[in-house]
């Protein structure tokens with residue numbers, strides 16, 4: 001592979017070599033878990049090597065896919081590193097997927113090994129047999145047939161930066177979900193970029209309360225700490241009381257916006273309680289500017305918001321040193337280029353103009369698994385990845401996301417960017433948050449519709465709200481209807497599921 005700028009100075013030839021050559025002492029403490037177990041980096045690395053042996057014994061060959069649907073545990077993370085060490089391709093699946101959904105992924109990916117919770121073993125036996133995969137089990141406290149077979153370490157496979165380390169299926173809110181192929185180079189370059197951009201050192205202690213079947217918890221949080229030599233407080237789930245208790249011994253929290261809204265509801269959240277923390281990072285879904293401001297007022301910490309996706313890992317980040325601007329996702333990370341382009345012609349657009357966000361860099365995935373057509377559709381002729389996110393870049397370089405292109409509402413031939421309407425609604429008294437979406441309309445094609453959640457105790461008046469919006473927005477952008485909900489439908493990463501709203505309110 002041609003030396004690229006990001007790896008020009010590295011002696012390591014793959015992710016496993018990088019992990020052992022960086023971040024200091026092998027004996028350093030690495031993972032402390034809420035089940036009482038802890039692992040030094042050397043112990044974690046040895047565990048990964050033994051799990052690689054168990055996979056090999058189950059019939060896996062380098063280049064094979066290892067599909068994994070297990071609860072969060074240190075072994076679940078070590079299993080990814082087992083794949084890195086053994087030359088296998090890690091394929092994590094959301095624990096919420098039903099057996100029927102797993103059947104699709106297994107049929108598409110044809111793994112040679114399927115690792116599941118003991119409870120799932122029976123229901124997936126015939127699916128695994130259909131693709132001749134061996135089924136192994138892993139529970140959330142380190143038991144199961146996978147670990148029983150992990151009796152000795154294997155020698156590392158000599159993978160290259162171009163070899164695949166993982167396939168992550170996208171959440172697929174429209175149509176079938178697609179497998180994003182991520183190479184050793186993709187993941188290494190991004191982790192190194194984040195260590196640099198966020199100034200991680202061996203002194204860092206991260207509170208890890210994210211799921212590990214998704215890029216955020218699996219790669220962004222874990223790899224950054226692993227390559228910086230820092231330590232992880234590994235929690236099986238997010239709990240505000242638990243996070244508050246950990247803060248005096250931690251330096252960083254990486255979370256989805258919901259973590260921060262929950263922490264803001266915690267009466268213990270003060271300057272003193274967060275004094276030991278160095279950095280609060282948010283991503284995977286938009287952080288409301290109001291949450292940013294409220295957190296800052298309460299703790300003195302400006303949350304650092306960043307933007308990424310399964311296909312690219314992280315693309316942009318607000319600065320570590322410098323203004324962390326609420327409502328924006330900051331600047332491109334080191335070695336990554338970001339542009340806003342005309343969605344039809346892909347010509348770059350000037351600053352302050354809305355368009356399609358496109359990305360180029362060593363972080364960008366190798367394409368969709370067994371789907372060359374979709375891969376070709378999502379790249380421009382000159383190699384930019386078309387993210388599907390709409391946004392703009394300010395004159396001083398900050399990127400703002402206005403939403404997914406497929407969430408754009410087209411009404412009477414006019415484009416309405418939901419974010420523009422949502423920001424106005426969110427600023428109204430009594431409104432906690434909102435989601436603007438389109439529903440089919442016989443005259444306009446789509447009608448702008450808003451779902452809103454009231455602040456505790458507030459009463460919202462639909463007619464008065466629409467009248468206020470009229471004073472600020474062209475008539476075609478104003479919601480025809482405002483629906484008050486108890487809460488917005490969200491997935492596990494905190495993303496508002498607009499497809500669910502569209503489906504629920506169509507024709508009503």
Ligand code: AMP
Nearest residue numbers: 283284285286306307308309310389401
């Ligand atoms: P996923 O592939 O599940 O990580 O989802 C990626 C998508 O989440 C992106 O394409 C964006 O639409 C959205 N996203 C991620 N981070 C942010 C952010 N900071 N602000 C707004 N949207 C975000």
